[in-house]
Structures are given as structure tokens and as C-alpha cells.
Amino acid sequence: MQPRIPRQSAGEQDGPRPDGADLDDRFDADLAAAVSGARRRAVRDGDRQIDTAHLLHSLLESDPEVRSVLGDGPRIARLLGYLVQRSIGYGLRWQSAVEDSGAVPVVTDAAGFSPLAAAATEEACARAARRGAARACGVDLLAALVADRQARAVEVLARAAVEPPTVLARVEQHFEPAP
Numbered sequence: 001m002q003p004r005i006p007r008q009s010a011g012e013q014d015g016p017r018p019d020g021a022d023l024d025d026r027f028d029a030d031l032a033a034a035v036s037g038a039r040r041r042a043v044r045d046g047d048r049q050i051d052t053a054h055l056l057h058s059l060l061e062s063d064p065e066v067r068s069v070l071g072d073g074p075r076i077a078r079l080l081g082y083l084v085q086r087s088i089g090y091g092l093r094w095q096s097a098v099e100d101s102g103a104v105p106v107v108t109d110a111a112g113f114s115p116l117a118a119a120a121t122e123e124a125c126a127r128a129a130r131r132g133a134a135r136a137c138g139v140d141l142l143a144a145l146v147a148d149r150q151a152r153a154v155e156v157l158a159r160a161a162v163e164p165p166t167v168l169a170r171v172e173q174h175f176e177p178a179p
Helices: 029-045 052-062 064-070 074-085 088-094 116-131 138-145 154-159 164-175
Strands: none
Touching: 029 052, 029 116, 029 138, 029 164, 052 074, 052 116, 052 138, 052 154, 064 074, 064 138, 064 164, 074 154, 116 138, 138 164, 154 164
């Protein structure tokens, strides 16, 4: 049996964080809630780690800005359909392997995250800092999730005919100042 992310009491539900930082300090409230949701989903599904598909799933469910960037409507429904199927269909093969493309350096202090998910959370914070924001938001994480084509989130997006360059372009438009 594969080791699981330890079950946690309600008070410990957020568990260890990347770099030991408090999510409230690094993520806005919506992103912190999405990461907590991804952690619960990973535990419920019996997955060893929170991966990029868990993060994408939680973002789609909880962040209206992410849904807006991806294009509300049938595309979101299709994406959620693929993500729901992960525990009963094509995602079963993911349970036996750690998500790591080797394309990004491993973040060793991110207990409970796959290497790609840990790197994505770090990149989301870096993206927020580059645009002068104190905290990363869900759209920052979305951009970071599509950065590595080997990520499970990218595989899910591809199944719904959503291309990473298109997502990145829409993220940039999202953050452009209004005229």
C-alpha cells in the first residue's frame, strides 16, 4: 500500500506548507482555500501527494477568476468532468507515481506536494512578487501550473483542448491594467 498524506484534525487541516511559510502570508484567501481543498482531495482519493491536477481541480471549483481566464461554460464543465474521472478512470495510473518531469528543480521543503506542485506554488508566489502583489492568487498558480508540459494539470487541459500558451496569454490579459 502506498503511503498517504496523513489525515489531519480540523485545526491542522492545512498541514505543512512550502518553505514552512504560512499560506496566509504567501497566498490570498481564495488561493489558500484552493490549496486546502487540493490537500483534502488528495487525502480522500488516497493519493500520496498533492499534484498539479489536484490544484487545478480546486482552482476550478473555488476561484471565479481562474474560471474566467479559462472561459466559463462548457469548457469548465468538460475540465471538471475529466478531473472527477481521475479517481475512477485515467488518473488511476497517477496513484502509483510521483509527479515529477525532471524539468524543474525539486523543492524539498514542500511536504505533501509533488515536486511539480511544490514548484508551481513557489512560481505562483514569484509571479505575484514580479507584478508587485504581496500575495499570490489563483490566476498566478494557474499560470505556474501550465508552465511544465509534463504536469498532470497540463494533461487534463489538453484533454479539454486547452493549450498552455493560450492560458498564459489570457493570464497576461487578466493582469493588464484597464484602459
